[in-house]
Structures are given as C-alpha cells and as structure tokens.
Amino acid sequence: METIKPQEVCYDGLHCSLILQRFLPGVIVLRISGSDIGEFGEAPMNALNGWIASSGPIDFFIDARDVRGASMGVSAEWARWLGAHKPALETVTMLTGSRFIQVTAEFVRRFSDLEGVMRICTEPEVFDSALAKALQPE
Numbered sequence: 001m002e003t004i005k006p007q008e009v010c011y012d013g014l015h016c017s018l019i020l021q022r023f024l025p026g027v028i029v030l031r032i033s034g035s036d037i038g039e040f041g042e043a044p045m046n047a048l049n050g051w052i053a054s055s056g057p058i059d060f061f062i063d064a065r066d067v068r069g070a071s072m073g074v075s076a077e078w079a080r081w082l083g084a085h086k087p088a089l090e091t092v093t094m095l096t097g098s099r100f101i102q103v104t105a106e107f108v109r110r111f112s113d114l115e116g117v118m119r120i121c122t123e124p125e126v127f128d129s130a131l132a133k134a135l136q137p138e
Contacts, residue, residue: 006021006022006023006029007021007022007024007051008020008021008022009044009047011040011043011044013034013039013040014039015034015035015036015037015039016032016033016034016035016036016037016039016040017032017033017034018030018031018032018033018036018040018044019031020044020047020048020051022051023135025055025056026055026056026057026058026059026090027058027059027061027131027134027135028048028051028052028058028059028060028061029060029061029062029063029131030044030048030060030061030062030063031063032062032063032064032066032067033066033067034066034067034068035067035068035069035070036067036069036070036071036074037070037071037074038071038073038074038077042077045077045078045081048081048085049085052085052088055088057088057089057090058088058089058090059090059091059093059134060089060091060092060093061092061093061094061095061127061130061131061134062092062093062094062095063095063127064094064095064096064097064101064105065095065096065097065124065127066097067096067097067098067101068098069100069101070101070104075104075107075108076111078108079107079108079111079112080111080112082108082112082114082118083111083112083113083114086112086113086114086117089114089117090117091117091118091119092114092117092118092119093118093119093121093127093130093131094118094119094120094121094127095121095122095124095126095127096120096121096122102120102122105118105120106120
C-alpha cells in the first residue's frame with residue numbers, strides 16, 4: 001500500500017511542540033505536545049487558514065494525547081478559530097490524553113458550537129482508526 005506524504009509545518013517552542021500535517025484531499029492533522037501557552041501566537045491558525053481556503057470540506061484531527069496543559073486563553077482562541085471555520089469543517093476528531101484536556105476539549109466544542117461535528121476521543125485506538133479511515137482512498 002502506498003504511504004501518503006503530508007505537507008507539514010512544525011513549531012517547536014520552550015513549552016510546546018505543534019505539527020500541522022495536510023493530507024490531500026481534505027484531511028488535516030494537528031499534533032500537539034507539552035503545555036500550550038500560546039508561544040506560537042497566530043502562526044498555526046494562519047497556516048491552517050491558507051490550507052482551508054484552498055480546500056473543500058475538511059476532516060480535522062487534533063492529536064492532543066501528549067498535551068500536559070493548555071491555557072484558557074489558548075483554548076478560547078482555538079474555540080474562536082474553530083467556530084469561525086465551522087462551515088469548512090466536515091468533522092473534527094480530537095484525542096485527549098488526560099481528564100483535564102478532555103474537559104478543555106468539551107469547553108472548546110461547546111464554545112465553538114461544534115456539537116454534532118466535533119468528536120472527543122479518550123482512546124488512541126479510536127482516534128487512530130478514524131484517521132486511517134479518513135486517509136483511505138475512495
């Protein structure tokens with residue numbers, strides 16, 4: 001089976017690492033590790049804006065299994081960004097690695113009005129399976 005090579009943008013900071021991967025067509029993965037305190041500013045969202053503007057509906061996967069924490073400000077910024085891009089989001093699937101991040105994800109889902117669009121997973125196998133299915137050629 002052929003491996004799909006994504007377009008990738010990486011951000012490495014003191015507290016957090018963030019990787020954006022764009023798989024064509026229409027699958028974007030955000031992988032975060034560490035504590036997201038906003039050290040990258042709007043750069044990741046701006047990169048996503050460019051990718052979304054040139055695509056159809058997006059299946060957006062957020063892999064936060066290695067996140068230790070996220071500030072409320074950062075969570076609110078992501079919630080605003082997701083809410084503003086709701087029309088472009090076919091699905092949002094987020095994997096959380098702790099109860100704290102799960103509660104934060106639930107806040108983001110409610111604040112961005114993504115009920116019915118955003119699924120929060122606590123089991124890596126569920127997330128990995130959904131991502132593998134989205135990457136299958138049709």
